[in-house]
Amino acid sequence: MAAATTSEVNNKILKEQKEIRRENLLTNSRLMIGFLGFVFIVLCAVLIPMFSSVDPNEMEISARLTPPSLHHIFGTDEFGRDLFIRVLYGARVSLCVSSLVAVLSAIIGTIIGIYASFFKLLDHILMRICDGLIAIPGMLLAIALMAAFGNTSWTVVVALTIVYTPSVARMVRASALVTKEQTFVEAAKVQGASNVRILCKLIFPSVISPLIVQASFIFAQSIIAEASLSFLGAGIPAPAASWGNILQASKTVLTKAPWTAVFPGIIVILCVLCLNLLGDGLRDYLDPHMIGRRKSK
């Protein structure tokens, strides 16, 4: 009898925790807006080109630089290509490149950061290399790497990954070092937990939430960085659409046809905004002290 009531109470607690978790998720407006907005952009980029017969590289010389209309929602560029469909194709390239950059730099940065936090000698070597990389302005470094390896989508990915990895490594190392000094890690040591266990069960989980946040910011930053690289002519090579080279192409006709810059620009801004909101919201949601607790506001 007593056991039954206990398990009933426990079930109630579990159910309540689940509810609170869902409530915290749904009331986290930044997380929801960022997530939904970003998913919307991704879905548009994936689905609309699939069902549309318009070729992003088809030139319609008679319709050069037409302003936005029902036929061309974002207008056309100086070759008469439909801007809306080009922005969507550009989104595919830009989002692929920046998500790859975010994932790769997160993985490599985590490995470097965790190793550095565990071995003192390695720490000095790795962190000095990272310092060196951080000291060079990111864009300059990326342009130099592009110049060295040539313009392809892959070199953009590699260059941006090299630019962003040190910051991830530094952040991971810092939060691993902080966690290592915490009492609950000491308590685990007293219990006889092995280093591997401490690493997997205590240090890695506490690194993960700042890492996800950082990765979402890197995602946003590398969208801009890719666009800037293409704008400077060091990015994804011309006929392929990317947000950067659409904007670059608009540079020469900016006064005659401002829509060629305005619409792609707005999309880039919205996408980056959504990702930043997503990162911000995730940081609140993943705070361990918020587990099973209602947000007080």
Add this chain to the structure above:
Amino acid sequence: MTKPLLEIKNLKKQYPIYGPMGKMFRPKTHMNAVAGLSLEIHEKETYGLVGESGCGKSTTGRSIVKLVTPDEGEILYQGSDLLKLSNREYKPLCRDLQMIFQDSLSSMNPRQRIGQILEEPLIIHEMGDADERRRQVMEILTKVGLSEEYFFRYPHELSGGQVQRLGIARALIIKPKLIICDEPVSALDVSIQAQILNTLTSLQKEMDLSLLFISHDIGVVRYISKRIGVMYLGTLVEEADTEELFANTLHPYTKALLASVPDFSVAKKREVVLKGEQPVRTDEFRGCVFHTRCPYATEKCKTEQPELREIAPGHKAACHLCEGAGNA
């Protein structure tokens, strides 16, 4: 006298103090946190280690569970020197040696439920299958006075006293022989302190535990300990059974500690009142550790360090003045 469960012999731990150029040069001197401390803890006994903050009592406790690596000395547990063991050899022994932290909340993994936290030591030491572990967790929860309903809660949902109970439960679940309690009640209200201390003593009787009770609060230590060691600047200055220590206080520092406890029952004479701060025990430090603050300090006290000597049976003190008193 039976063989002690744990014996600390001449424990030393120093931390470097660097000059203005930092770690570029060799350390200027050292801060001797623990300087030649020896003590014995017997089975089922509570040994109280009392002293001001910064006197090295926590360092002593933490060296037993290998959170601090001492520079010198021996820590003998059932005959084997813990400091010489490799991590692999130490692991089976750490089942017997557990610790309760001052801030129990921060000693809990914030991402785990209470059930998981308590299960963790059982998993590490591969004790029982899932059902058996769960049964043990439930058992220990009720034993420390938390109900089974807390199984799925998170530690930050508990109150201070409850978290401390959880800390006790986690230390006890693998059935250790010695528990190091590092200021386990200092962060709690007085009424809760009493409850936790009572839980601790009743569990001690039930499970045949020895306790090393570290605290700065001599009142709490007096309540719980059978034997008390008074620590100052990294060494014991006085050690005796609780009743003996309070009835027949020898060392001026212990007198000062007792005088610092507010007491309304008897208007007692405050012989020694502590003034100033405790000095840093650098390598150059000479003489009796207490001579800078002792009202009775003589020239001899400033130059020669008194040894911890047995002055009455079972009552040791390190003071030049007491030696004379003892012999007379």
